[in-house]
Amino acid sequence: MPRIHRSKKMAMAAATIAGAALLLAGCSGDGDTGSTGGDGGSTGGDAKETITLTYTSILPESGPANQAFKVWMDEVTALTDGQVQFDAFYDAALCAAADALECIEDGRADLAFDTPAYSPELVSPNIASIGFQTYDHAAVGAAINELVATDDTIANEYAERNQKILFFGAQSPAVIGFVEGTDLTSVNDMDGKQVRAASQIGTALSLLGVSPVSMAPGEVYESIERGVIQGVVQSIDVYVDLSLAEVAPMIYSLDDAGAYAVVNFGMNLDKYESLPDDVKEAIDAASAKMIDEGVYAQYQNDSIGHACTSLKEQGATIQGLGLDADGKAWATAATERLVADWKTQAEGKIADPDAFADTYFGLVQKNVTGDAKTIAQICDES
Structure with a gap:
């Protein structure tokens, strides 16, 4: 499980309303509520050095998007035998909605939840922001992931912003x-x-x-x-x-x-490239599993x-x-x-x-x- 952070402002709001999702708060991270270890230091002995990756999301921890991404994080941790751990910031505790793209680009976060609609300058992924095709959100998510897999256009546009795409998902209608x-x-x-x-x-x-x-x-x-x-x-x-x-x-x-609303989970490209090959393979395998098993759509349906x-x-x-x-x-x-x-x-x-x-x-x-x-x-x- 990742170490959890929430902004003080959002924690106070949660006492009166249930998780004010997508609140455009400023960057203000603190509020550690628990730890799984993984402090970035050596674990001692012959064990590999722990790698801690920072994840930021504007949404509440309990929402379907973040619950789905927890599956991805747990899979990466399992595939690396615990070497990779995560430090998760929810409720815009680290980066606001309007800053998510830049937050990955400049390395404030290693991983982020984002949506192309917040970055209209990203042309290719916003093709999936056009609705009126189907109310089958799983089909929309599968389509954008398949397009990424068969055409380099979207991946290249994100790479220009120093981001590696992990996988896309589609929000419910x-x-x-x-x-x-x-x-x-x-x-x-x-x-x-x-x-x-x-x-x-x-x-x-x-x-x-x-x-x-x-x-x-x-x-x-x-x-x-x-x-x-x-x-x-x-x-x-x-x-x-x-x-x-x-x-x-x-x-x-x-x-x-x-x-009509798609979201993407991305990673700082420089950080990804700096990781050991076996860790990169684990990240890629976890992303492929999320797509192949339609995990994001399952959480949306629930x-x-x-x-x-x-x-x-x-x-x-x-x-x-x-x-x-x-x-x-x-x-x-x-x-x-x-x-x-x-x-x-x-x-x-x-x-x-x-x-x-x-x-x-x-x-x-x-x-x-x-x-x-x-x-x-x-x-x-x-």
Whole structure:
């Protein structure tokens, strides 16, 4: 198990709200709550010197993303017979969301949870930030990992930022929540509403007349409470973490938008290259196992069911929205807009943007199993 750190600010907040995920806090690491050893020194005798790697995440330790990455860390430790240990910083205790890319690049952290959506300058991985393909999040995660394995474009772009990709994952499809009394029967009913929505989904919602507002997730609760915004787009597990059902209990699954948020776990490239060959082999093997066994998707699936139960216990309603004529029209218009925007950004940076995009979208469809359910369907069964 890794040594754990959380920021004092986030630890205090956790006493009143359950894990304020994605809070854009500044860098402020302390709060050691336990140790497994692995202090970077010699273990004595003929044992190999302990290697301690630092991991940073903006998310709470208990969230599905970090629980999945613990599987990876434990696998590396096991494959190296305990030689590699980890020092884990959660709740933005070391680096804020906006700094995650730079945090790995400059070596403040050896490993990090990040999402391409926070770094729009990274063109190639943000092809996977375009939704409206499927609500099968496992298919999206499998597609981006397969693209990395068969095309060097994404790996090379990260390498330019001194980062080695370990593996990608896809978040569960987002939900959109509104204040009490917001009854929707069509996606067009969102016209005129101010909603906290980030990156590409904000652009897509603007086509419906929604005014997307950018703000840190930790600011959303109060902004809804004060009437600054009427709704929020968020993954369902983070919706629970931020206690948003208290102020926005009318929840709808955006079924046409589907899965559009991918995350990546990366490592400082210089640090990776400096490691002994057997340790690098262990890291690569652990990453391959995460991909081959779909570990990230499994944790996402588990979190959806738990979140559904928790939200219903709080009195929230979760309904489907879309998958009708209005939803399909929105999906068509949004896909055209988002793909066109991405290709414009990719000009001069990717050799053939059209082919790259077609390959990714083809991989998504290849990995769709037909067994996936919408968030509303899962909640109905929970």
